[in-house]
Amino acid sequence: MRFEIKYRDGMGRVCLLEINNKKIETPTIMPVVHPNPKKQSVPIDFIKKLADIVITNSYIIYKNKFLREIAEKLGVHKLLNFDKIVVTDSGSYQLSVYGKIDVEPNEIIEFQERIGVDVGTILDIPTPPDVDKEKAERDLEETLRRAKEAIKLREERGYRLLLNGTIQGSTYLDLRKKSAIEMSKLNFDIYPIGAVVPLMESYRFREVVEIIINSKMYLPNNKPIHLFGCGHPMFFSLAVLLGCDLFDSAAYSLYAKDGRYLTETGTLHLEEMKDLKEFPCSCPVCLEYKPNELYNLDEKERERLLAEHNLYVTFEEINKIKEAIKEGSLWEFVEKRVRAHPKLLEAYRILKNYMEYIEKFDPVTKKSAFFYTGIESLYRPEVLRHKKRLKRIKYNKVYITNISSKVERPYSEHINIVKTDVDILIKHPIFGLIPYYIDTIYPLSQHEAPELYDFEKNINDRFIEEFINWLRKKIGEENILDIRSYNYYTSLFSEDFDSNAYRIRKMLQYQYGYDILEGVNVRVIRSKNTGRLRKVLNENGDLLFSIRSHDNFLIPSKLGAKLLWEKIPFPKYRVVVNKEAEPFVKKGRNVFAKFIVDADEELRPYEEVIVVNENDELLAYGTNILNGVEMREFNNGLAVKVRGGIYE
Amino acid sequence: MRFEIKYRDGMGRVCLLEINNKKIETPTIMPVVHPNPKKQSVPIDFIKKLADIVITNSYIIYKNKFLREIAEKLGVHKLLNFDKIVVTDSGSYQLSVYGKIDVEPNEIIEFQERIGVDVGTILDIPTPPDVDKEKAERDLEETLRRAKEAIKLREERGYRLLLNGTIQGSTYLDLRKKSAIEMSKLNFDIYPIGAVVPLMESYRFREVVEIIINSKMYLPNNKPIHLFGCGHPMFFSLAVLLGCDLFDSAAYSLYAKDGRYLTETGTLHLEEMKDLKEFPCSCPVCLEYKPNELYNLDEKERERLLAEHNLYVTFEEINKIKEAIKEGSLWEFVEKRVRAHPKLLEAYRILKNYMEYIEKFDPVTKKSAFFYTGIESLYRPEVLRHKKRLKRIKYNKVYITNISSKVERPYSEHINIVKTDVDILIKHPIFGLIPYYIDTIYPLSQHEAPELYDFEKNINDRFIEEFINWLRKKIGEENILDIRSYNYYTSLFSEDFDSNAYRIRKMLQYQYGYDILEGVNVRVIRSKNTGRLRKVLNENGDLLFSIRSHDNFLIPSKLGAKLLWEKIPFPKYRVVVNKEAEPFVKKGRNVFAKFIVDADEELRPYEEVIVVNENDELLAYGTNILNGVEMREFNNGLAVKVRGGIYE
Numbered sequence A, B: 001m002r003f004e005i006k007y008r009d010g011m012g013r014v015c016l017l018e019i020n021n022k023k024i025e026t027p028t029i030m031p032v033v034h035p036n037p038k039k040q041s042v043p044i045d046f047i048k049k050l051a052d053i054v055i056t057n058s059y060i061i062y063k064n065k066f067l068r069e070i071a072e073k074l075g076v077h078k079l080l081n082f083d084k085i086v087v088t089d090s091g092s093y094q095l096s097v098y099g100k101i102d103v104e105p106n107e108i109i110e111f112q113e114r115i116g117v118d119v120g121t122i123l124d125i126p127t128p129p130d131v132d133k134e135k136a137e138r139d140l141e142e143t144l145r146r147a148k149e150a151i152k153l154r155e156e157r158g159y160r161l162l163l164n165g166t167i168q169g170s171t172y173l174d175l176r177k178k179s180a181i182e183m184s185k186l187n188f189d190i191y192p193i194g195a196v197v198p199l200m201e202s203y204r205f206r207e208v209v210e211i212i213i214n215s216k217m218y219l220p221n222n223k224p225i226h227l228f229g230c231g232h233p234m235f236f237s238l239a240v241l242l243g244c245d246l247f248d249s250a251a252y253s254l255y256a257k258d259g260r261y262l263t264e265t266g267t268l269h270l271e272e273m274k275d276l277k278e279f280p281c282s283c284p285v286c287l288e289y290k291p292n293e294l295y296n297l298d299e300k301e302r303e304r305l306l307a308e309h310n311l312y313v314t315f316e317e318i319n320k321i322k323e324a325i326k327e328g329s330l331w332e333f334v335e336k337r338v339r340a341h342p343k344l345l346e347a348y349r350i351l352k353n354y355m356e357y358i359e360k361f362d363p364v365t366k367k368s369a370f371f372y373t374g375i376e377s378l379y380r381p382e383v384l385r386h387k388k389r390l391k392r393i394k395y396n397k398v399y400i401t402n403i404s405s406k407v408e409r410p411y412s413e414h415i416n417i418v419k420t421d422v423d424i425l426i427k428h429p430i431f432g433l434i435p436y437y438i439d440t441i442y443p444l445s446q447h448e449a450p451e452l453y454d455f456e457k458n459i460n461d462r463f464i465e466e467f468i469n470w471l472r473k474k475i476g477e478e479n480i481l482d483i484r485s486y487n488y489y490t491s492l493f494s495e496d497f498d499s500n501a502y503r504i505r506k507m508l509q510y511q512y513g514y515d516i517l518e519g520v521n522v523r524v525i526r527s528k529n530t531g532r533l534r535k536v537l538n539e540n541g542d543l544l545f546s547i548r549s550h551d552n553f554l555i556p557s558k559l560g561a562k563l564l565w566e567k568i569p570f571p572k573y574r575v576v577v578n579k580e581a582e583p584f585v586k587k588g589r590n591v592f593a594k595f596i597v598d599a600d601e602e603l604r605p606y607e608e609v610i611v612v613n614e615n616d617e618l619l620a621y622g623t624n625i626l627n628g629v630e631m632r633e634f635n636n637g638l639a640v641k642v643r644g645g646i647y648e
Ligand SMILES: [Mg+2]
Pocket: A280, A281, A282, A283, A313, A316, B282, B316
């Protein structure tokens, strides 16, 4: 199995997943198909057009003599007439419905191997929500026992079957955590999060979110996460944001049986739609039929067409999510979607409590601007990260002030200040405080917000107060200037102070947390067209950094990378590769995950990092795709997109 | 022309519009088609599949000898090969671009009549945003002069041409108002709001919203409003919410020429999409092509397909909006859509300032629950109306208290109180105060909200304070009980007090603003299944009111209607019909707008009203579709859906 991150945003990721030489892109959805084509509302040929992966039930095949014979003879792919990836469930569902089933845990593993399934599932115990804790614990122990048995069986017999290791624990977050920790120790390929369907059905989205996070935090990052049983598109984007990669949908078909019409934000009843002139959808079904025409078709035909529509919107939503990840606007996408139902909004709001963790996975820079979509946006990782990174700046004298919300950003292009080395911190309703000297960096200028309500403007007051307290301890009360002392101090200030160089120095402090330009004389070049800072040269006129226009990140040259390496202590901002990779990386080749020995565990995605060997000798510099934690976990895919090697 | 409201929500409405025997449903969009098919990116046959109405430019036809000959000989419908409704612009656009044009105002009116246009447009002056006020005023005077001339010409010559009377006034709201007032005096058929395109293009949505409202407030409600030049679906729902009925789109084609791909929430560039595995859309174009395939097609083909996709999403959005209106969830729909861009959110937030006006058009009851999607929801008409209608209740003794947010609604089903005639007002973060005795009425129990942030919970503090001040004046400080006096008072209270009857009395006060059950003895029947109040009988056991389950509105029987008629003074809650309608209405036939003589101007849509003749004799009772103001303006369509006539 290969699993590689291609694009990412939040904890969401677009990945390449390769199983048995079949490549697919995640996040995606596996339609649930019935092994008996007669029980399948939508023909497999239709499903093939949309899906690269399907899921079916191995227990149903096992129990049915006819299906079993075909599967054992020709394999599950021929049985389903589907040659891409086939995943099977194991009978857990039947177990949850009927209380007992007719197969031993290892027997069904063996059967899944025998019929050539790509990814099978252990016979876990799906504990429903709200049961006694003792029951949940007992179930979990049994699931873990079976998990170990299954892995052992696979190893002993040399099965090629990949395995789902399902996370259980009912609504007990500590049990979900325990489940994740224990299952992680076993070599499963995909980790489904199980038994959330009853919660989904009763709109207990907040609890689903907490279950996902409390599982995900303890699961390996280099394995796909499958949110088992979640087939309603209204929840996809939130689940993807939290790192879910796979979904399955029986919903498309079950809802259709029930006359229900899925949308990306909810469910409508065909019956209630029949007075509409047109369907609110552009899929082939909805373009061909008027609502009353579809309603009046015979039952089987109507069910099939509804199921087709349901599949179209399901995949459309997945495609919209992937597009948002690629744009770096997944948070904005989710903040739109969660308005579909107050329970979704509530679920989203709970992320605030987990933002310290989530922030580690969120890219430090994005293609698209930060959009404020409501007070919820105040708690996003971009805001949290800024508030933490504010402490990276080396403050000397500080002056804290207000600027009218009418002033456009970056402030530095719209207001003039006298020359000064004072760190001017501008109060800001979203980001708390914006230092004047770094105000061009993403997202401090790359954000959009509406005019705020008055009470919204004060939400950051406490943060500002706490920050001032921190400053007081750091630099002393006397260095926090009031307007009078600020004016007095700046009036004495030297006219030949190079405020461009000072700005770059501050920006580097913010970007790296170290004073890279301490004792270094630089010359800063502005663009002739835009007047904006573009290049940082050393005394000899050699390039150290260029300033990337869309986010104002400082991008090191080879010389700049050397300077970073000198000024930043090991292991900060380092990715350490092994001997094998060294000669290639030095020549500027990209760093792949499998060659990584170590990395700064605090690295966020898309930072500008340096690549070193185990003796901390500089090899190359580039942009990391994986964060510090993932660097250690992933064995596939790109880890650092190298800009240049030291031998280049 | 016929124009009738079928469904409504906010100021939005789904209407039947009939022009020259061609019936269409609004809101809808008219694709802009070029009179020369060679200049048309999408063939007319494709447009026919989606559109019932198109717009083209009469000036282009007028200026082109070839097109003009065909149009004059065969008519504009044959020229376009489109037999449904054809609207034409007049050259105003060319005037705005080139500063002058080659046709006299009345000449182009005459030409539009001659070529058989369904709806023509006067040659108004489209004043751009931000011009000098003097210029805007001069332009407006000239537009008004031409408007009068055009109407005069049409009358004198007996033209059958319907006419667009465009509202101008640049970004000056007082001029927009003046324009609306003056144009309303003339007998135009459709009122376009003009010259908003430059504002739309620079995302100045807030100003567009203010222009729409400040025009709409002074325009007749019984004429369609066309938001001229607005073709981006991201703005449709907000415009519809404010009462716009028609849109036109050149955008589908112009954006396609530019390689831009419309979505319901913004615009993407095909170039940036070419790495996507699939398009985020289920239209036939997006299902047939992968992004990179479409990108690599030859220019003309790509442009046509992009334009087709753009049209599909444009119409899909209209269909979604109509569905939301029918469900009574248009506010929720808009509150989702405005999260697409902070400037849209800002535009939406400004509605708060106009909510007193907007509330008059918003139905008092809706099929679907009130969803809280963020703090913006606090200012919705349902909330404003509740806060005003709270003053309808006749308070005696009042006790104001808190209830944990964990208690489910209706409170009366989840908490027990001792028998009392004290009006218990429960503090509520969204609705301010919820009287215990009316807590089952829409939307007091029919709403959903997430767990609120702490600061959100206090936003209604000022309202509560003001309300207590009002109460103090109304009933005296001594009747506002504290916990001690409340307990003392209720401990003395009679055990045989009929709190069900008291509840109904309070509900009727809230629903009508009068004490309908004063001096009336009633018996209240609960449902055996649900335990909920279901029927109100008089002393003889005859039905007065039934309680509608989804919103707990009191629905009068014939006897109930008589009671309302006795207890509510004229003209409150009345619709007055003329002699001609009287015999039919008495027999229970619906009331159509054209028979209406007068109506309570404070009526909101979907109230339970009584129908009387000019002598205030009771004829019937039913649900009003039009509000009090519209009753006087509309000449078409249903005004009151009658439940029963007095002779029935
Ligand atoms: Mg769709």
